[in-house]
Amino acid sequence: MSGSSGKQDGKSAIPAVEIAGMHKWFGDFHVLRDINLTVARGERIVICGPSGSGKSTMIRCINRLEDYQQGRVVVDGVLLTNDLKSIDEVRREVGMVFQHFNLFPHLTVMENLTLAPIWVRKMPKKEAEEVARHYLERVRIPEQAGKYPGQLSGGQQQRVAIARALCMNPKIMLFDEPTSALDPEMVKEVLQTMVELAESGMTMLVVTHEMGFARQVADRIVFMDEGQIVEIDAPSEFFANPKHERTKLFLSQIL
Amino acid sequence: MGDGRFVRTETVPAMPPPGRDRALVGWLREHLFSGPLNIGLTLLSLLVLWWLIPPLLNFLILDAVWTGDDRAACIASPERPRVGACWAFVIERINFFIYGFYPAEERWRVDLFFALLAIGIVWLLASWAPNKRLGAIYFFIVLPIVSVMLLLGFAPFGLSYVATSLWGGVLVTVVVSAVGIVFSLPLGILLALGRRSTMPAVRLFSIIFIEFVRGVPLITVLFMASVMLPLFVPESWSPDKLLRALVGVALFAAAYMAEVVRAGLQAIPRGQYEGAQALGLSYWQMMGLIVLPQALRITIPNIVNSNIALFKDTTLVFIVGIFDFLRTIEAARIDPKWATPVTSTTGYAFAAIFYFLCCWMMSRYAKSVERRLATGYRR
Numbered sequence: 199m200s201g202s203s204g205k206q207d208g209k210s211a212i213p214a215v216e217i218a219g220m221h222k223w224f225g226d227f228h229v230l231r232d233i234n235l236t237v238a239r240g241e242r243i244v245i246c247g248p249s250g251s252g253k254s255t256m257i258r259c260i261n262r263l264e265d266y267q268q269g270r271v272v273v274d275g276v277l278l279t280n281d282l283k284s285i286d287e288v289r290r291e292v293g294m295v296f297q298h299f300n301l302f303p304h305l306t307v308m309e310n311l312t313l314a315p316i317w318v319r320k321m322p323k324k325e326a327e328e329v330a331r332h333y334l335e336r337v338r339i340p341e342q343a344g345k346y347p348g349q350l351s352g353g354q355q356q357r358v359a360i361a362r363a364l365c366m367n368p369k370i371m372l373f374d375e376p377t378s379a380l381d382p383e384m385v386k387e388v389l390q391t392m393v394e395l396a397e398s399g400m401t402m403l404v405v406t407h408e409m410g411f412a413r414q415v416a417d418r419i420v421f422m423d424e425g426q427i428v429e430i431d432a433p434s435e436f437f438a439n440p441k442h443e444r445t446k447l448f449l450s451q452i453l
Numbered sequence: 454m455g456d457g458r459f460v461r462t463e464t465v466p467a468m469p470p471p472g473r474d475r476a477l478v479g480w481l482r483e484h485l486f487s488g489p490l491n492i493g494l495t496l497l498s499l500l501v502l503w504w505l506i507p508p509l510l511n512f513l514i515l516d517a518v519w520t521g522d523d524r525a526a527c528i529a530s531p532e533r534p535r536v537g538a539c540w541a542f543v544i545e546r547i548n549f550f551i552y553g554f555y556p557a558e559e560r561w562r563v564d565l566f567f568a569l570l571a572i573g574i575v576w577l578l579a580s581w582a583p584n585k586r587l588g589a590i591y592f593f594i595v596l597p598i599v600s601v602m603l604l605l606g607f608a609p610f611g612l613s614y615v616a617t618s619l620w621g622g623v624l625v626t627v628v629v630s631a632v633g634i635v636f637s638l639p640l641g642i643l644l645a646l647g648r649r650s651t652m653p654a655v656r657l658f659s660i661i662f663i664e665f666v667r668g669v670p671l672i673t674v675l676f677m678a679s680v681m682l683p684l685f686v687p688e689s690w691s692p693d694k695l696l697r698a699l700v701g702v703a704l705f706a707a708a709y710m711a712e713v714v715r716a717g718l719q720a721i722p723r724g725q726y727e728g729a730q731a732l733g734l735s736y737w738q739m740m741g742l743i744v745l746p747q748a749l750r751i752t753i754p755n756i757v758n759s760n761i762a763l764f765k766d767t768t769l770v771f772i773v774g775i776f777d778f779l780r781t782i783e784a785a786r787i788d789p790k791w792a793t794p795v796t797s798t799t800g801y802a803f804a805a806i807f808y809f810l811c812c813w814m815m816s817r818y819a820k821s822v823e824r825r826l827a828t829g830y831r832r
Binding site for chain 1: 743
């Protein structure tokens with residue numbers, strides 16, 4: 199928790215994610231306005247803000263689940279454009295975990311995990327299953343490999359979803375409110391998995407309302423409101439000494 | 454406990470539910486005679502059955518004629534005043550109903566085709582059959598090629614040529630239905646995907662095709678295929694009459710299938726697409742591995758429903774001069790050799806039983822699939 203760390207110790211000078219002057223509209227609605235954010239390799243960013251502030255839309259622009267109309271998004275040195283090649287290249291390196299897990303219900307846990315490595319990375323099935331077993335152990339549910347997602351609890355499903363993303367060996371992980379759809383007693387096990395992932399040095403962008411998690415693992419916290427980034431700061435400063443009026447109001451409401 | 458506070462001191466064990474009356478009398482009372490309306494409906498149903506069953510039974514079985522060589526067997530006489538169905542007529546003409554004008558010494562080829570088709574259907578549809586992927590290859594690739602060689606003729610194997618104009622009866626009905634069903638599914642899937650495509654040209658083509666074909670009756674499509682198509686292509690390669698009808702039926706069925714599949718695609722949540730995209734799957738991988746397996750699963754009852762409709766619609770090919778099963782009955786019933794008052798009724802009753810059994814089996818299959826799907830993705 200030492201503020202903006204890891205910026206210099208990366209091998210490459212290329213930032214993991216660079217968003218510059220990005221604007222996005224949904225029809226006439228200006229949903230993202232002049233977004234500027236650079237994320238260094240190994241950095242953990244937590245994005246918070248009231249609902250409808252554009253947090254999810256912003257991180258979905260990083261793996262092109264959403265397009266943008268102005269500015270630029272560069273992920274691991276690749277400029278995201280309409281070009282399918284750049285999109286494929288980025289998606290291979292960026293893992294994503296969704297609020298509603300988005301596991302494939304017709305496939306077993308093992309098949310969920312090995313699908314992308316086999317079809318996208320062209321990994322032999324045996325090797326993909328080995329990788330999958332490794333990550334299932336890491337999220338502590340190795341015994342569930344043969345089950346279908348519908349047979350697991352919400353917390354277990356979300357941990358499978360995290361393992362599924364990790365099986366592609368991504369350089370960057372995006373989390374879109376990963377604990378919002380979980381029963382209260384399941385939240386802790388998922389957060390614990392994410393903390394461990396952060397400790398392993400993964401570059402992470404996490405949209406969440408879990409302020410305890412933000413305090414514990416974030417290098418920087420990004421606060422958004424009405425489609426704009428309002429404040430970026432290290433957690434210690436952010437919580438103890440917010441600068442913007444809007445941040446102060448938000449924190450007073452949730453803490 | 455008087456002050457509204459409570460702490461449990463012992464756990465309540467799980468108990469079986471209170472016993473329900475499972476005896477026959479109890480069941481009858483509960484389901485058939487539970488109230489005035491229910492009693493009334495039960496009696497009405499019994500009345501309808503009493504009015505319907507005995508005459509049917511008399512005509513189809515009790516008064517029916519089972520043996521005979523010509524009309525004399527099925528004519529009412531003083532010693533046999535009531536004559537029911539003339540099954541002797543159907544039995545004598547059964548080969549015509551099944552094979553049409555297919556040469557008698559080559560009919561084993563048709564039998565073999567029926568057997569191969571039955572194997573394919575059971576392999577694909579029965580839940581206990583192993584290795585569905587091999588079954589699909591057999592059904593969609595091997596079977597069509599073998600069938601053409603078998604039915605049409607293939608000189609290297611000593612199978613002589615049999616023109617499609619000689620085909621008829623159940624053979625034609627089965628061929629037209631099978632071709633329609635087998636080709637409409639992949640074509641329908643492509644059209645459904647096309648209709649949801651982001652590429653304007655693909656989407657426009659799909660919409661125009663689907664809406665145009667759905668907007669005209671099958672008879673029109675068949676007429677266009679058989680009468681108008683030859684006007685547009687050189688006479689020398691004007692295709693076979695049956696083939697033209699097959700293409701017409703397949704395209705017609707594909708348009709309907711496209712809408713059935715589209716409904717299934719729309720039932721798949723957006724999250725499934727996003728999950729697949731976030732993993733880096735390509736469009737065809739996403740569709741083939743994630744979306745279509747789920748969408749087709751929930752559409753199976755509707756696909757079967759479409760196929761039932763298609764199976765019955767194949768009777769319309771008679772309009773372009775093709776001898777399907779119903780047409781062979783139509784031709785046989787006016788044969789003077791069997792001219793009796795009951796011949797036509799018998800022929801139509803036979804046709805009704807045939808179509809009913811086929812459609813009923815299809816709908817039973819759809820029902821069993823529905824039941825299997827109701828348990829979800831657990832096993």
